[in-house]
Amino acid sequence: MSIHEHVEELDGLPVYDFREATADTTTLPEPGAVAWRLSVDPYDDEETFAERWQRFTETVELSGVRALVVGPWGETYENTSAVVVEAIVAAKDRLGGLRAIFLGDMVMEESEISWIQQSDVTPLLTAFPALRSLSVRGGEGLVFPPVRHEALRELRFESGGLPAAAVRGICESDFPALESLTLWLGVPEYGGDYEVTDLAAALAGSRFPALRHLGLQNSEIQDEIAAAVAAAPVVAGLETLDLSMGILTDAGAEALLGGQPLTHLKWLDLDHHFLTDAMVRRIRVALEPSGVEVVINERGEEDEDDGTVWRYAAVTE
Template sequence: MYEESSEAIVEKLVANAHLLPNLRALSLGHVDRDWCEISWIRLSAVTPLLTAFPNLERLELRGSDGLALVPMRHESLRVLRVESGGLQSSFVRSVAACDLPALEHLELWLGVENYGGTTSVADLAPILAGDRLPALRHLGLQDSEIQDEIAAAVASAPVVARLDVLDLSMGTLTDAGAEALLGGQPLSHLKVLDLHHNYLSDAMADRVEKALPGVDVKLHDRLSPGDDRLYVAVSE
């Protein structure tokens, strides 16, 4: 899939959609890392899939090169996961502009600019508002080199009040981002706050855990900056 995009696969699935009326889950681009780095995986527009399969409940995508989406409404989709080393702002804005009334789980690996990750906090604003995602319970905005900025935006985001799981893991979260979270709206209603792969100090990690005694706070894989450089978990 790194030599050719997923376009031909998508076209074949769409052409045969009448043979798969009960398709509920679809995964695209899941090539093992031993064969292909995530940044090499070439995808294509996924709007035809969502249009052709109105009963689809789960869509998982791995890779971002060529990935595109036209804003639309889909009544059945419950889970949307996008694993990427760099997710383009245009795709994120399109996701944010979709009406997804059944979506419960949204997970976006935002990645880094060197691998196409151009998403800004402004691009995430409609997602954080939550108006088009009334059923959302799990939000993952992960693997970002602007994780502190995202944490600061999440701290006052309306969508957070209805979440069970907030996942800001895999990125470059530092004490500044954690401080913003603690200083924002209450998070005690969460079942899980996932901050693993972070750059928190011992003191801040302790503060976060003590501030949320009833929440499963995941803080493993804590790292120390090397030469003042911070790294996300997945990029290339």
């Protein structure tokens, strides 16, 4: 997924924009052949999201729908995603085949990521016990109390700042089938008031026994996160580890190299880093001979003002 382009595929299905639908329903794809995208432009569209959703539910056989992609639901900097969550949950008995949801498919021209007003998204998990994938873009107003879900395999949050309570709720949930967890943690200026201790339950590993990919990304405290990961039990079971997009310096990399072995990984992503060339070489020498693909090419953006160096995470506002 990219914040610069709309998602083109979800759960292996090509995305079809329902806004292109006509009165001739024979031109529509089969319900299970695509991931259905629903969105509303508050300036150009005459329909509200509720009206568009109603038309969708009356036009498409919901029992065959496997994946939903939701873009703008109106003026998303003022209206929360609750209207979307409530609409989808209300149709749960007709959406028995739903396996994947992406809530917040918006590019910068539609909304800055920090402007997207989210809500409590856990009702989507409660309502759909067979859901395999849930992705959410935007952290403002996000609520995620601890839940248990038996089938979820992928959980992804993209934000310029995740609230601490939501981070704790995610990490303290029980997801026995979860294979991939991605958190763009963000920065305090945009709501990221978490601390590294809020990740403790996830790093312990017992709540996500099937986890194979872990992404703890886009953080100002990337060094602290790297140090915690270096000693985290969850790492032993991982195949891929992503600590990219944040402010990772030699201190964090030193902690990684001095911690538990990482040579079992298939790849390690440290892109958008602030490492010295010498440290980059050390990491490559330590891991690449064992077959680990190390992604460590792009340096992050930094400024200097009166002798102070300012460094920035990749995605904030």
